[in-house]
Amino acid sequence: MKLIGVELRRLAIPLVAPFRTSFGTQQTRELGLIRVQTDSADGYGELVTMADPVYSSEYTDGAIAVVRDYLVPMLAAAAARAAAQSRDLDPWAVAPALAPIKGHRMAKAALETAVLDAWLRERSLSLAEWLGATRNTVAAGVSVGIMDSVPQLLDAVGGYLAEGYVRIKLKIEPGWDVEPVRAVRERFGDEVLLQVDANTAYTLGDAPQLARLDPFGLLLIEQPLDEEDVRGHAELAKRIKTPVCLDESIVSARAAADAIALGACAIVNIKPGRVGGYLESRRIHDVCVAHGVPVWCGGMLETGLGRAANVALAALPGFTLPGDTSASDRYYRTDITEPFTLVDGHLAVPREPGIGRSPIPELLDTVTETREWIAL
Ligand SMILES: CC(=O)N[C@@H](Cc1ccc2ccccc2c1)C(=O)O
Numbered sequence: 424m425k426l427i428g429v430e431l432r433r434l435a436i437p438l439v440a441p442f443r444t445s446f447g448t449q450q451t452r453e454l455g456l457i458r459v460q461t462d463s464a465d466g467y468g469e470l471v472t473m474a475d476p477v478y479s480s481e482y483t484d485g486a487i488a489v490v491r492d493y494l495v496p497m498l499a500a501a502a503a504r505a506a507a508q509s510r511d512l513d514p515w516a517v518a519p520a521l522a523p524i525k526g527h528r529m530a531k532a533a534l535e536t537a538v539l540d541a542w543l544r545e546r547s548l549s550l551a552e553w554l555g556a557t558r559n560t561v562a563a564g565v566s567v568g569i570m571d572s573v574p575q576l577l578d579a580v581g582g583y584l585a586e587g588y589v590r591i592k593l594k595i596e597p598g599w600d601v602e603p604v605r606a607v608r609e610r611f612g613d614e615v616l617l618q619v620d621a622n623t624a625y626t627l628g629d630a631p632q633l634a635r636l637d638p639f640g641l642l643l644i645e646q647p648l649d650e651e652d653v654r655g656h657a658e659l660a661k662r663i664k665t666p667v668c669l670d671e672s673i674v675s676a677r678a679a680a681d682a683i684a685l686g687a688c689a690i691v692n693i694k695p696g697r698v699g700g701y702l703e704s705r706r707i708h709d710v711c712v713a714h715g716v717p718v719w720c721g722g723m724l725e726t727g728l729g730r731a732a733n734v735a736l737a738a739l740p741g742f743t744l745p746g747d748t749s750a751s752d753r754y755y756r757t758d759i760t761e762p763f764t765l766v767d768g769h770l771a772v773p774r775e776p777g778i779g780r781s782p783i784p785e786l787l788d789t790v791t792e793t794r795e796w797i798a799l
């Protein structure tokens with residue numbers, strides 16, 4: 424497989440409804456897309472950064488610049504070294520080639536995924552098969568934003584349950600936590616699988632308030648504290664009954680092993696973009712399974728491209744909790760790929776070669792803000 428060039432796009436896709444979290448309200452998804460063109464197949468990698476560095480330190484324009492100015496040249500050099508030794512550029516050689524660049528995991532994840540996709544397509548191998556997926560469908564949960572009122576929230580939750588989502592996740596922040604959870608429990612009962620996500624909005628001093636969630640039988644509370652506060656999460660876990668799940672803190676398999684060893688989390692949300700790609704995601708899965716820690720697949724409001732790859736990952740055996748792998752229409756009126764649709768609360772695991780979806784050119788062009796081509 425010979426690299427011919429890399430295309431970088433900045434996409435702007437309107438959301439079907441504003442999505443409010445503890446770090447702000449989004450109306451449009453502004454993300455990046457990398458296409459690696461090789462002599463045998465094209466590969467796609469979705470850059471799941473947000474327009475602003477409010478979920479993590481990366482942001483879309485910055486990540487595109489890192490890909491263009493640092494990661495693509497380093498990848499090209501690695502490909503040239505491999506070719507000089509008559510070797511292929513394998514997917515597992517990408518992360519080592521990019522290692523001299525510190526951080527920028529979402530940028531690295533997108534480029535690695537694009538190479539992986541092309542490599543898999545060249546071999547007519549699906550990502551699901553290559554990862555070792557053991558399921559043909561994955562249970563779909565849904566993430567529900569902070570709303571202007573409890574009645575509005577209950578309408579949204581009722582709608583998602585009617586669509587068949589098997590798990591409800593409520594975004595929370597100080598001032599919007601116990602009341603919405605109690606209201607959902609009172610309206611929809613104790614059987615509904617229910618969890619909350621704070622996106623780092625609380626401090627250890629809020630432990631008494633978070634302990635007020637204990638009576639509601641939540642599956643987990645996701646990332647209540649700062650992403651760097653592993654010790655704080657370990658201390659909080661001793662003060663509340665709801666199992667602690669980490670998202671932003673888990674940036675690698677090492678971070679997962681450390682957090683588990685320190686008692687900072689009982690459950691892990693795996694997001695390939697956050698951790699540097701699907702190879703590292705598989706490692707995190709393996710570390711968690713080895714420790715008996717359940718994992719589920721988080722979401723970054725990916726298009727059908729990233730969604731396809733996430734669904735393949737979520738089909739691994741250790742993914743025993745429903746993820747945020749919702750249907751395409753949870754976020755987008757029109758996806759840039761054939762959409763993912765909910766069937767009995769589940770999404771079908773793609774078995775086509777590669778990540779399992781390709782962009783529909785005219786739909787991709789409709790949402791493309793900028794595009795650039797880097798010849799190699
Ligand atoms: C599905 C879910 O809750 N994802 C992230 C938060 C997040 C991530 C990326 C976003 C991009 C645009 C708008 C909202 C976003 C929310 C999370 O689990 O923490």
Ligand SMILES: [Mg+2]
Nearest residue numbers: 620645646670
């Ligand atoms: Mg989260």
